[in-house]
Amino acid sequence: MTPSGRSSTAFTAPSRNCSWRPPFVVVAVLTALIGWRAVSLRFGILAALGLTVCAFVGLWPETMATLALVMTATALALLIAIPLGILAGLRLGLNKLLQPVLDLVQTLPPYIYLLPAIALMGFGPATALAATVIVAIPPALRLTAHGVGLTPVNFLELGTATGSSPGQLFVKIRLPFAMPSIMTGVNQCLMMAFGVVGSGGLGAAIYDAVRTLDTGKSIDAGIAIVILTMILDRITEGAVKDQGAGP
Amino acid sequence: MAIDGSETLIDCRSVWKMFGEKVNAALRGIAERGLGKTEVLCEFGCVVGVADVSLTLRRGEILCIMGLSGSGKSTLIRLFNRLIEPSLGKILIRGDDIAAMDTERLREARARHVGMVFQSVALLPHRTVLENAAFGLEVQKVEKRKRLQVAEAALAKVGLSDWGGRFPNELSGGMQQRVGLARALASDPEIILMDEPFSALDPLIRRQLQDQFRQLSKELGKSAVFITHDLDEAIRIGERIAIMKDGAIVQVGTAEDIVLEPADAYVADFVAGISKLHLVKAHSVMHPIDAFKAARPEVDLLCLTRTSADADVDELIKITLAGQQDGIAVLDDGEIVGVVTQRSLLQGVKGKGPGEQPIL
Numbered sequence: 062m063t064p065s066g067r068s069s070t071a072f073t074a075p076s077r078n079c080s081w082r083p084p085f086v087v088v089a090v091l092t093a094l095i096g097w098r099a100v101s102l103r104f105g106i107l108a109a110l111g112l113t114v115c116a117f118v119g120l121w122p123e124t125m126a127t128l129a130l131v132m133t134a135t136a137l138a139l140l141i142a143i144p145l146g147i148l149a150g151l152r153l154g155l156n157k158l159l160q161p162v163l164d165l166v167q168t169l170p171p172y173i174y175l176l177p178a179i180a181l182m183g184f185g186p187a188t189a190l191a192a193t194v195i196v197a198i199p200p201a202l203r204l205t206a207h208g209v210g211l212t213p214v215n216f217l218e219l220g221t222a223t224g225s226s227p228g229q230l231f232v233k234i235r236l237p238f239a240m241p242s243i244m245t246g247v248n249q250c251l252m253m254a255f256g257v258v259g260s261g262g263l264g265a266a267i268y269d270a271v272r273t274l275d276t277g278k279s280i281d282a283g284i285a286i287v288i289l290t291m292i293l294d295r296i297t298e299g300a301v302k303d304q305g306a307g308p
Numbered sequence: 309m310a311i312d313g314s315e316t317l318i319d320c321r322s323v324w325k326m327f328g329e330k331v332n333a334a335l336r337g338i339a340e341r342g343l344g345k346t347e348v349l350c351e352f353g354c355v356v357g358v359a360d361v362s363l364t365l366r367r368g369e370i371l372c373i374m375g376l377s378g379s380g381k382s383t384l385i386r387l388f389n390r391l392i393e394p395s396l397g398k399i400l401i402r403g404d405d406i407a408a409m410d411t412e413r414l415r416e417a418r419a420r421h422v423g424m425v426f427q428s429v430a431l432l433p434h435r436t437v438l439e440n441a442a443f444g445l446e447v448q449k450v451e452k453r454k455r456l457q458v459a460e461a462a463l464a465k466v467g468l469s470d471w472g473g474r475f476p477n478e479l480s481g482g483m484q485q486r487v488g489l490a491r492a493l494a495s496d497p498e499i500i501l502m503d504e505p506f507s508a509l510d511p512l513i514r515r516q517l518q519d520q521f522r523q524l525s526k527e528l529g530k531s532a533v534f535i536t537h538d539l540d541e542a543i544r545i546g547e548r549i550a551i552m553k554d555g556a557i558v559q560v561g562t563a564e565d566i567v568l569e570p571a572d573a574y575v576a577d578f579v580a581g582i583s584k585l586h587l588v589k590a591h592s593v594m595h596p597i598d599a600f601k602a603a604r605p606e607v608d609l610l611c612l613t614r615t616s617a618d619a620d621v622d623e624l625i626k627i628t629l630a631g632q633q634d635g636i637a638v639l640d641d642g643e644i645v646g647v648v649t650q651r652s653l654l655q656g657v658k659g660k661g662p663g664e665q666p667i668l
Contacts, residue, residue: 219430222389223444223495224419233446237434 084125085116092292099299108295111288118281124289126186126262131293134190134254138197139247146205146246150239151231156206163199171196171257193257200249208242209235248297255290263289316400317499317531318365318388323397325383325555328354335396345555357383358394359555365499370525370532372546374539374578380555381535385501388533389422390414402498419448423492427504429484431476437487438463438472444495455494462494463487465524482513489521493528500525502534506541518544539578543567543587551575568592584621584657591617593624593656594638594646604634609644612637617645621656624648 089109097105115124149156174192182188212235220230263286270279326334326348334352337343345356358380365371375381386392387399390406399406401417409417423444431440439446442459450458463469466486476484485505492500502521506514522545525532536542542549543563550560551571559571567587570576594617597609613631615624617640627636628650635647 213430215426215428215430216432218386218391219424219426219443220447221391222418222422222424222501223447224415224417225447226415229447233443234432237432 085112085121088125089113089116095296096292099296104295104299108292111292115285115288118285120263120266120282120285123262123266123282124285127264127286128262128289130186130189130193130262131251131254131289134193134197134257135247135251137190138194138250138254139201141194142198142201142246142250143205143243146202146243147209149202149206150209150235156210159202159206163203166195167199189257193254196257197250197253200253201246204246204249205239205243208239208246211242212238244297244300247300248294251293251297252290255286255293315367316364317367317402318363318533319398319400319403320361320363320388321398321400323358323361323384323387323399324356324395325358325380325387325392326354326356326395328352330354331395338396356380356555358387361397361552361555361557363550363557363560365531365533367498367531368529369547370522370534370545372534372536372542372549373552374536374542374549375552376537379552381537381552382503383555384552385503385533385535388499388501389418389424419444419495421497422499422501423495423497424501425485425488425492425503425505427507429476429481429488431484431487431491433476435475436472437468437474437476437479440476440487441472441490441494443491448495459490459494462490465493465528466490466520480513482509482517485509485517486520489524493524493530498531500530500532502532504535504537507537514541515544521545539582543582551578563587564589564592585625586620586622588621588656589617590615590619590624590636590638590648591640591646593621593652594648595652596646597644600635600647600649607634609637609647612647614639614644615648616640621653624653624656628653 089112092112093105093109095105096108112124115121145159149159171192174195175188178188178191182191216234216238217230220234225233263282266282267279267286270276270282324335324338328334330352331354334343334348334354337348337351343351345359348354348356361384363371363373373381373384383392387394388401388406390399390409394407402421404413404417406414406417431437432443435443438456438459441463442455445455445458460469460472463472466489468483468486468490471479471483471487476487479487488505505521506517509517518541524530534542534545536545539549546563548560548562549566551558551566551574553574559566559575561569564587566575567579567582567584570579600607601609612633612635613627614637615627617638619627619638624636635649637644638646638648
C-alpha cells in the first residue's frame with residue numbers, strides 16, 4: 062500500500078485534522094495572496110474557500126499530497142522541458158528530431174509509463190512522479206520551442222543591427238516575445254501532471270472509495286481535485302496574461 | 309586609404325547578392341564569362357537580389373536609393389551592415405572591409421558606427437519608449453543612468469521628451485517612427501541606414517518627418533542611406549539619388565540631373581510626373597548668349613531683367629509674368645552667362661526627353 066493510500070483511510074476522522082490546521086491556514090492564506098496578485102481579489106478569496114472545503118471534507122492530507130506530487134512533477138518536467146524547448150526553438154534540426162519522440166509520448170496513454178516505473182521502483186509516489194514527469198514534458202517543450210521560434214524577423218534584425226551578442230539577442234529580444242508561450246506551456250504542463258495523478262493523494266482516495274463502493278467519498282475527492290486544478294490553472298493562466306499584457 | 313576612409317563612409321564596389329542553391333557556380337559564371345543577371349537566372353536558377361552595384365556614401369550627405377518593391381533596395385541596405393552577406397564584391401565601411409571583420413569588430417561597427425531605422429519600426433512592445441530609445445546603448449552595456457539620460461536627449465531631439473514613460477502602442481505611427489530614429493541617434497553613429505522608414509505613414513506626417521529627418525541629420529552631421537519607393541521623398545531628402553531596377557543601379561545623380569537627363573526610358577517614366585518648378589534651375593534651361601544673340605539680334609542683353617543661376621523655374625516664371633521683356637539674363641559671378649526665354653521655361657516645366665535639344 063502507498064503511504065498516501067494509508068493516510069486516506071487513516072485521516073477520515075475530523076479530529077485528526079487538528080494536526081494539519083496550522084499548515085492549512087498557511088497554505089490557504091498563501092493561496093489567497095497569490096490568487097489575489099495573479100488573478101483578482103475575488104479569485105483569491107474563492108481559492109481560499111475552495112481549500113477550506115477540501116479540508117472540511119476531511120481530505121486535507123490527500124489534497125496536500127496531490128499538490129506536492131503535481132508541483133514536484135511540474136518543476137522536474139519544466140527543468141527538462143524549458144531548456145530543451147529553448148534549444149529546439151533555436152535549432153531547427155533538434156526540433157525535427159524531437160517531434161516524433163514528443164508525438165509518441167503524447168499519443169500513448171499515460172498509464173503506459175506507470176508500468177516500467179512500477180517494475181523499476183514499485184508502487185509509490187516516486188513511480189507516480191516519474192510517469193507524471195514524462196507525460197508533462199511534451200506540452201511545455203513544444204510551447205517553449207514554439208515561443209522561442211516565434212520572434213518576428215524585424216526584431217531579430219534590430220538586435221543584430223544594434224550589435225547584440227547572441228546572448229543579448231536571446232535575453233533581450235527572443236525571451237520577452239517567447240514568454241507568453243512559455244507560460245502557457247507551464248500551465249499545460251501543470252494540467253498534464255494533474256491528469257496523470259493516479260497513485261498519489263486524492264487519486265488514491267478515489268480508488269479506495271471506488272473499491273469500497275463509498276460513492277460519497279469518491280465524489281468528495283473528485284471535488285477536491287477539481288478545486289485544486291482550478292486554483293493552479295487560474296493562477297498560472299493569470300501569469301500568462303500578465304506576461305502577454307505587456308502594454 | 310586613410311584619407312579615403314574619412315571622406316567616403318560607405319564604399320560599395322561591384323557587389324552582387326544572389327539567392328539560390330548554385331550561387332557558387334553562378335559566381336564563377338559572372339567572374340569568368342561575365343554573365344548578366346538574366347543569364348544567371350536561366351542557367352543556375354539563382355535569383356539576383358543585387359547585381360553589380362557600385363555606390364559611395366560621402367561624409368555628410370544623404371544618399372537616397374529609390375526603386376519599386378522587388379528592385380533589391382532593401383537587400384542592398386542590409387549588405388551595408390552585413391545583415392546579409394554579399395555573394396561577390398567588396399563593401400568598405402569607413403575604409404574597413406566589412407566582410408573581413410571578425411564577430412567582435414562587426415558588432416562594434418554596428419553598435420557605434422552604423423545605425424539603422426526600420427520600416428516596421430520594431431519597438432519592443434514590453435518596454436517603455438525611453439527604454440526602447442536606450443536599447444542600442446543597453447546592448448553596448450552603457451550604465452543605466454547614463455544611457456537613460458542619453459536616450460532622453462535623443463527623444464528630445466525628435467520632439468518626444470514627454471513620452472518617455474509611455475509604451476509604444478500608446479503612440480501614433482509617426483511618433484513610433486520618431487522613437488525609432490531616436491533609438492538610432494542615441495548611439496551617435498556616423499552612418500544611419502534608413503530602410504523605407506516613412507513609407508507606412510500618411511502623407512502629411514510623412515512630410516513633417518522628412519523635413520525633421522533632413523534637418524536633424526544636417527544639424528548632427530550624420531550621413532545617411534535612405535531607402536524609398538517614392539521619388540518625391542527622394543527628391544525632398546537626398547543630395548544624391550540612386551535609382552534601382554531589378555537589382556542594378558540605373559542612374560545616380562542629383563535630383564536635377566535625374567529629372568533633366570533621365571538615363572533611360574524607365575527613369576524617364578518615373579520622373580515624368582514630378583513637378584519641375586522647384587527642381588530645375590536657371591542654369592539648366594538657359595540658352596548660351598551666342599545662340600540667343602544669333603536668333604534675336606534686336607534684343608539688347610543689358611536691358612533684360614537679371615537673376616542668379618540658382619533661380620528655379622518657379623521664380624523665373626514669376627519674373628517673366630512681372631515684366632514685358634523677351635527674356636531673363638542669367639548672372640553667374642556678376643557676368644551674364646545665358647538667357648532664359650519663355651519657350652525655354654515651358655520646356656523646363658515639361659521636361660526634356662532623351663536627346664532633345666533646347667529650343668529658342
